[in-house]
Amino acid sequence: MLTQNLGYPRIGSHRELKKICENYWAEKTGYKNVLQVGKNIRHDNWLMQKDAGINIIPANDFSFYDHVLDHSLMFGAIPKRYNEVIMKKGNSELDLYFAMARGFQKDGLDVVAMEMTKWFDTNYHYIVPEFYKDQPFKLFSTKIIDEFYEAKQLGIITKPVLIGPISYLLLGKEKETGFEKIDLIKNLLPVYLDILTRLDALDVEYVQFDEPFLTLDLGDKEKKAFEYVYKEIRKTFPRLKIVLATYFGGLNNNLDLTVSLPIDVLHIDLVRGEDQLNDVLAALSDKTILSLGLVDGRNIWKNDFEKSISIINQAVEKLGKDRVWIAASCSLIHSPVDLGNETNEKNLPQEIKQWLSYAKQKVEEIVTLKKLVNNETSASALQKLEENKIAISNKKTSALIHDVVVKERVLALKDSDAFRLNTFSKRKVKQQKLNLPQYATTTIGSFPQTVEVRSWRAKFKNGVITEDEYNDLIADETAKAVKWQEEIDLDVLVHGEFERNDMVEYFGEQLKGFAFSKNGWVQSYGSRCVKPPIIFGDVSRPKPMTVKWSAYAQSLTSKHMKGMLTGPVTILQWSFVRNDQPRAETCTQIALAIRDEVCDLEKAGIKIIQIDEPAIREGLPLRKVDWQTYLNWAVKAFKISASGVKDETQIHTHMCYSEFNDIIQNIADMDADVITIETSRSQMELLDAFADFNYPNEIGPGVYDIHSPRVPKREEMVKLLQRAKAVIPAEQLWVNPDCGLKTRGWDETKKALIEMVSAAKEMRKDAEILIPEQHISN
Incomplete structure (x- = not known):
């Protein structure tokens, strides 16, 4: 043997x-x-x-x-677009390889990944x-x-x-x-x-x-x-x-x-x-x-x-x-x-x-x-x-694993807990009061986590600085980010997530039933490593997780500040999950915890809340015969997390690096008011699924690739938006990067977002502004 x-x-x-x-x-x-x-x-x-x-x-x-x-x-x-990279003097096979993975923008060459x-x-x-x-x-x-x-x-x-x-x-x-x-x-x-x-x-x-x-x-x-x-x-x-x-x-x-x-x-x-x-x-x-x-x-x-x-x-x-x-x-x-x-x-x-x-x-x-x-x-x-x-x-x-209160709450769920009060068409009328322009601009949530920002977190965890000192540093960085977003005229702002380590780990650290490693790193792509939380027991939320920083950021601006959350399916998918009960049950427990957070954000005056679900397509079983069972509980978990708020509160979700054609109906069933998706690397190809389906809600196709260090030009993003407009009505379109900006540097981030805002404004020049009668009556 x-x-x-x-x-x-x-x-x-x-x-x-x-x-x-x-x-x-x-x-x-x-x-x-x-x-x-x-x-x-x-x-x-x-x-x-x-x-x-x-x-x-x-x-x-x-x-x-x-x-x-x-x-x-x-x-x-x-x-063939990499031929110039190959021929450029001094470039090695490794440079060609990295150019294919990350794009190449140097010495007059500009090649997409x-x-x-x-x-x-x-x-x-x-x-x-x-x-x-x-x-x-x-x-x-x-x-x-x-x-x-x-x-x-x-x-x-x-x-x-x-x-x-x-x-x-x-x-x-x-x-x-x-x-x-x-x-x-x-x-x-x-x-x-x-x-x-x-x-x-x-x-x-x-x-x-x-x-x-x-x-x-x-x-x-x-x-x-x-x-x-x-x-x-x-x-x-x-x-x-x-x-x-x-x-x-x-x-x-x-x-x-x-x-x-x-x-x-x-x-x-x-x-x-x-x-x-x-x-x-x-x-x-x-x-x-x-x-x-x-x-x-x-x-x-x-x-x-x-x-x-x-x-x-x-x-x-x-x-x-x-x-x-x-x-x-x-x-x-x-x-x-x-x-x-x-x-x-x-x-x-x-x-x-x-x-x-x-x-x-x-x-x-x-x-x-x-x-x-x-x-x-x-x-x-x-x-x-x-x-x-x-x-x-x-x-x-082990007594660490089981929580009777959590299990009883799951059993007490009603069908109505997975539905908003009204359909999207009715909610959209009420959400006109948000007064957002056509081609509204936003980002997916995170801003660069610089070496300095990461050092503050390390110093705080190691007891070098106090909690008050750490919070003051994060507050100052958040205020700078809010001010800068106002200066470039973004429409819907984010607080930047400087207090967060990872989009799943941050939430897991505040939820019961999770444990964390110090060196449990796994490769996500390229040099990007993640440290998945460990879900070992029943999951619940002891106290609010994000309200403090979202409310603080909203207090700094008259523009809308998005509350930023990670959805239940993504938390499940990007964690090491307990193997002693069905994944659907664990996901529902997480959904209830996120629902509590969504409701608290609304109470704190946050009118736009994003619940990221980049992993919902990833979790799809490999055999089609098993798809519907998974989609039933995954979509329901998202809807449980999002359905505790009023019609006026706009729920966003984000998905990236997925093929949507086969599950477009299920994505529509999630009933998010706005979905943002990755489309830049595929040159808007992924948008065809939404167009063919006649997707009813609003959509933000990513107009530039954040996984590459290259800075796209305004004209490049305008062309992508024009492609999007050809298949999706302009009144449904948002303008955003294709993912969060945590891994990028500030210099490239600022340049790219300035170009993005400029592209949105150019699109508005030719757009006919229509004011719905319902909005006038309000």
Whole structure:
């Protein structure tokens, strides 16, 4: 019996990757230093897994920004607009790579970034490949070969990891009409064969092909492509051992296809697809090895050893030990790095910490399970089993977890609690009293969190400054932001959120049922790392969370100040969620807590309240058959959070990096008065779904990309607004960036927002101002 790992976090145990990349982008360090830090992280990861006892260790799971972008560069799938970046003297392959991810605005060049979206139903973002009809591919980057050789120099024979060719194509987007992306498979496969030829020459034994689309709904073309690709690979490389990794769900109706493929090892996710084991065991061919994804790669709870051992024994009884491997459910990039870095008892008490497992500990769990199944009676293995039993038992019975009052409040909910008093058409008439202009301008909520602002929070938490001193600093920064917004003539202002660390963590810190790590960082995109809260128990709101700062900011201006909240689905999705009750129940508990906050903001005189739900599309199950159940409870949770206010109070929501076409009716069912969405990277393509549907409420399509450091020009934003106006009536349109501005610098933020306000005013020049009769009568 062997153990394998599908992938390991690449950020470094102390976010070394984030720090070196951001210093490089700021031109504070050189190219060689970036490469060296990357090399150090890879070496540490490989050696740690080897020392822990993992038999099959992955390579090419490291990335400086995103593994999908790595593949686009490797295959030469580089959009033509980056040609000038390639040719610019002094630019390296790494500069080209970062330009594709972040855009490039330097030395007279101004190139927009590639589109970004969510990696299946996770909070990880990937860079979307761009495809054109008859597109050629070629081996452009040899990263995968270089890193295998690098590990070999350390004495470690690794398993190179590739996104499978079908999944890579399905992750991309057709940038012109007249073809389907899957049609490019015959152009792409030769590059895979070229890579495998080079790896074969280095005596590679195993190659891992990640094909998560096998857990999704597939059409006939995609199924035929799977058969074609893997037959060609097997025919060309009869000696190579192919590991086919599926994850994020069960194979279900793709099981027969999958087991028919000429592969050596099939990996299945038994966390997200726990019911598939019997079917897979029955269908598996006589020789194929089965890799059991038992340790949860997407959550931080300890593995239940007794349960896992029972599953392993079931597989061994059918297949024999030689045909069973033990692994995590998916790559560990979705897990924090090392629980050993958690030393803060205040935020993460030992009673909760004993229930947790980070990536390093998950690797150890995989190895321990192998030892226990092999009946190793070493003191260490037996001690770990006993500790595991105690932790699992304690978690089930802990008084920290259950709150009777919260459970009773959920049970007492009525259908009417999920509906506003009147329909949007009636609310809109009353909201005319807000006196907002056509093409009203606003931002999504946050302003730059400078090094100085973050230092104040650190000093306060470490006791260097008092709470009063900290609050005075935040108040002064808020006042400056309000004044500046007035100066550039924004219509609806925000307070800037300088007191907040993260849009989910900030709320979790003030809600019961949450715990917090000090170093539980996971990669969201590029250098952006987040520290998800840990929902371990029933959730409630002991006291108001945001009213103080929103009311203070409103007192500084006669313009409307938006109250800024994170919605229940996003708090759920972007947290590590308890696994002992349905997610829908936990989400409803959070919704009630947010509802209380919304009502208190209204009482404090805040007339516009934004409840962000960027993760609602992300939470959609991968199989359509499961969609409606999720959408029913997710939409209801949002409506519970938003429906306790008067018609005059305008409710906004925000969503980003999502494809809306399939769930547009459900988004309309959320019944937010205004929705703001990301559309800039897609050049307003995402707006088509709202236009085709005839979306009834108001909408703010993001007019510039905040995930790129480039500053867009007014003319660029006007063109985007004109595209929006062509499909959405002008009276429904708002003007805003596509996301919050927390990660940007003040210089670029100010320049971009000034251009944005100017663009809105230009649009108003030609707009016919219509005053509804209802408004006149008021």
